[in-house]
Amino acid sequence: MLKFRIERAPSPVWMRPLLPLLAVLITFVITSVFILLAKANPLTAYYYYLTSPFTNRVSMIEILVKATPLILTGASVTIAFASGYWNIGAEGQLYAGALAAAWIGTEVGGWHPLLAILAMLLGGFLAGMIWASIPALLKVKLAVDEVVTTLLLNSVIVFIISALLNGPWRDPVSGWPQSPTIADSAVFPKLIPRSRLHLGFVVAVMMVLLIWFILSKTPLGLRMRASGLGQEAARFMGVNIQRTMLIAALLSGGIAGLAGVGEVAGIHFHLIDALSNGLGYTGIIAATLGGLNPFGAGLAAIFLGLLDTGAQSVSRSLGVPIFLGNVVQSTLLLVTLGVFMLQNYRIRRV
Amino acid sequence: MDFNFFIGLIAATFRVATPLIYGTLGELFCERAGILNLGIEGTMFIGSFVGFAVADATGSLWLGVLAAVVSGMVGGLIMSLFAVRLGVNQHVSGLGTTLLLTGLSLFLFRVVYGIQRIQPAIKPFQLLSPFGELPVLGPIFQQYALTYIAILLIPLAWWVLYRTNFGLSIRSVGENPEAADAAGINVYRVRTIALMIGGGLMAVGGAFLSIGQLGSFTFGIIAGRGWVCIALIIFANWMPARVLWGALLFGLIEALQLRLQTTGLKLPYEAFLALPYIVTVAALAIAGRNATGPAAVLKPYKRE
Numbered sequence: 005m006l007k008f009r010i011e012r013a014p015s016p017v018w019m020r021p022l023l024p025l026l027a028v029l030i031t032f033v034i035t036s037v038f039i040l041l042a043k044a045n046p047l048t049a050y051y052y053y054l055t056s057p058f059t060n061r062v063s064m065i066e067i068l069v070k071a072t073p074l075i076l077t078g079a080s081v082t083i084a085f086a087s088g089y090w091n092i093g094a095e096g097q098l099y100a101g102a103l104a105a106a107w108i109g110t111e112v113g114g115w116h117p118l119l120a121i122l123a124m125l126l127g128g129f130l131a132g133m134i135w136a137s138i139p140a141l142l143k144v145k146l147a148v149d150e151v152v153t154t155l156l157l158n159s160v161i162v163f164i165i166s167a168l169l170n171g172p173w174r175d176p177v178s179g180w181p182q183s184p185t186i187a188d189s190a191v192f193p194k195l196i197p198r199s200r201l202h203l204g205f206v207v208a209v210m211m212v213l214l215i216w217f218i219l220s221k222t223p224l225g226l227r228m229r230a231s232g233l234g235q236e237a238a239r240f241m242g243v244n245i246q247r248t249m250l251i252a253a254l255l256s257g258g259i260a261g262l263a264g265v266g267e268v269a270g271i272h273f274h275l276i277d278a279l280s281n282g283l284g285y286t287g288i289i290a291a292t293l294g295g296l297n298p299f300g301a302g303l304a305a306i307f308l309g310l311l312d313t314g315a316q317s318v319s320r321s322l323g324v325p326i327f328l329g330n331v332v333q334s335t336l337l338l339v340t341l342g343v344f345m346l347q348n349y350r351i352r353r354v
Numbered sequence: 355m356d357f358n359f360f361i362g363l364i365a366a367t368f369r370v371a372t373p374l375i376y377g378t379l380g381e382l383f384c385e386r387a388g389i390l391n392l393g394i395e396g397t398m399f400i401g402s403f404v405g406f407a408v409a410d411a412t413g414s415l416w417l418g419v420l421a422a423v424v425s426g427m428v429g430g431l432i433m434s435l436f437a438v439r440l441g442v443n444q445h446v447s448g449l450g451t452t453l454l455l456t457g458l459s460l461f462l463f464r465v466v467y468g469i470q471r472i473q474p475a476i477k478p479f480q481l482l483s484p485f486g487e488l489p490v491l492g493p494i495f496q497q498y499a500l501t502y503i504a505i506l507l508i509p510l511a512w513w514v515l516y517r518t519n520f521g522l523s524i525r526s527v528g529e530n531p532e533a534a535d536a537a538g539i540n541v542y543r544v545r546t547i548a549l550m551i552g553g554g555l556m557a558v559g560g561a562f563l564s565i566g567q568l569g570s571f572t573f574g575i576i577a578g579r580g581w582v583c584i585a586l587i588i589f590a591n592w593m594p595a596r597v598l599w600g601a602l603l604f605g606l607i608e609a610l611q612l613r614l615q616t617t618g619l620k621l622p623y624e625a626f627l628a629l630p631y632i633v634t635v636a637a638l639a640i641a642g643r644n645a646t647g648p649a650a651v652l653k654p655y656k657r658e
């Protein structure tokens with residue numbers, strides 16, 4: 005009789021690419037329970053979920069529109085986590101970037117669009133960096149745990165924005181709590197006419213390439229990955245952990261800030277306090293699903309964009325609540341975390 | 355600002371502090387066992403949804419509270435599956451738990467209630483008034499039963515953590531799981547139970563908002579209170595008694611904010627709402643290296 009035992013050893017290499025697929029499969033099995041609760045057929049729902057976004061041009065492009073901020077927050081989280089800096093603050097840094105974009109966007113009225121857009125990108129990147137520098141400096145100078153501080157500062161920036169929108173920035177025309185509309189010169193050009201896909205997507209792809217380059221082709225990236233793998237060992241290697249983490253944290257904040265710029269300049273054209281609604285946290289999902297690899301995170305962000313778009317059509321056609329998208333995304337995160345743990349095990353015949 | 359203003363303010367402070375006390379005590383059990391539970395925001399959210407839905411369906415508010423406790427314990431179990439059994443890093447599994455429980459509550463709310471123009475509502479808990487006839491100070495004691503229970507839970511939590519064998523186990527797996535394991539304590543089991551107790555407590559905090567104060571469930575009902583509790587636990591230096599003072603202080607800030615809004619003070623109310631967060635970050639910066647919780651927090655335990 006055959007006997008098996010599970011032991012702690014790296015699983016065979018051929019299994020690795022299959023793990024994400026396994027995670028998706030398990031997620032669909034688990035979430036079908038909830039689709040049944042909503043009185044729909046899970047198979048039909050998943051058929052719609054995964055195919056309907058591809059049936060027409062508008063929703064196919066919409067996948068990338070939804071993915072654009074997630075690629076950026078995913079890249080932001082990737083570079084931080086890969087360096088061993090647990091930045092939970094992409095959400096707040098995104099808002100900081102959006103705040104800067106909304107302000108610069110209204111000030112650049114007569115400018116050439118190229119300059120206006122550059123100013124916004126630069127301003128948004130800097131704003132994200134500045135907001136990220138508070139917890140980063142506390143971490144490297146005073147050894148204050150960054151998980152809690154980055155998380156708490158997310159709420160603080162939302163309160164700051166809410167105070168601005170209910171006070172000095174309240175739209176003078178409509179009276180709504182939203183900032184004045186940005187100047188025409190500041191609006192991101194469309195990549196495809198008659199769609200919502202904007203310049204931000206290109207920026208996002210460039211950022212993925214940039215952090216891939218930094219992480220895998222530069223000495224700085226080597227130090228970052230060393231610090232992420234084990235700080236004690238990295239210190240023995242002579243890596244200045246504090247400095248390395250500070251750079252990673254600032255880059256992470258800047259890239260998250262760019263996501264905010266894109267949402268203001270490409271989608272909403274003004275600042276609202278529900279601008280993000282969790283894009284920063286979903287970036288953590290993207291980075292984790294992508295195994296802290298920049299390209300992996302980018303692909304995961306597009307997949308998450310598909311899940312968002314799919315949830316909308318399932319909601320329209322089958323009446324399953326749109327929040328199915330949130331349930332699937334978060335279940336996928338947890339299942340992937342579990343499945344990745346399987347990498348450390350193998351089953352052997354005794 | 356007369357005397358009644360202050361009496362009303364004190365009474366309101368206890369009401370506002372109630373969900374914070376439940377949430378922070380819940381987080382206390384988790385962190386004392388070595389788990390930073392960022393699932394708290396979602397656990398409070400699902401507690402407030404389940405509490406409302408069950409109270410609405412059965413007509414019994416206390417059954418609602420009980421169901422919320424069960425939902426919170428399930429939340430703790432989910433967290434423990436990843437953060438304890440599988441040893442996944444605690445921030446990501448905690449955030450995942452929050453995202454899952456939040457998404458599930460929103461999804462199930464729509465499944466049960468659909469999209470209605472009028473917010474479904476129930477008749478919420480009534481204020482108890484044990485010393486109603488007491489002159490002057492009477493209004494301070496006009497509180498919900500859940501508020502009295504919250505205050506009684508603080509010495510109880512202290513007693514469990516410091517005066518029982520189980521509490522000793524919790525504290526030892528939170529400080530030094532290897533040593534605890536060597537002493538014959540099942541680290542996985544103790545951490546799982548601590549997470550379930552914690553989840554149950556957090557969920558009551560959420561249910562207090564929906565079936566205690568509001569009588570309805572709204573999507574913004576928790577509004578970051580879970581994160582305030584994460585801040586409070588540091589503020590309270592992981593001590594049960596200080597949880598009360600911290601919660602009352604944060605409660606006072608929010609109660610004051612609500613009152614000043616109506617008096618037309620020219621200061622954005624958001625400044626008050628942001629204060630607990632800023633105070634905590636500042637406190638962390640001042641305490642620096644000294645603000646250390648239980649030693650094993652954030653370190654997954656793997657039995658060799």
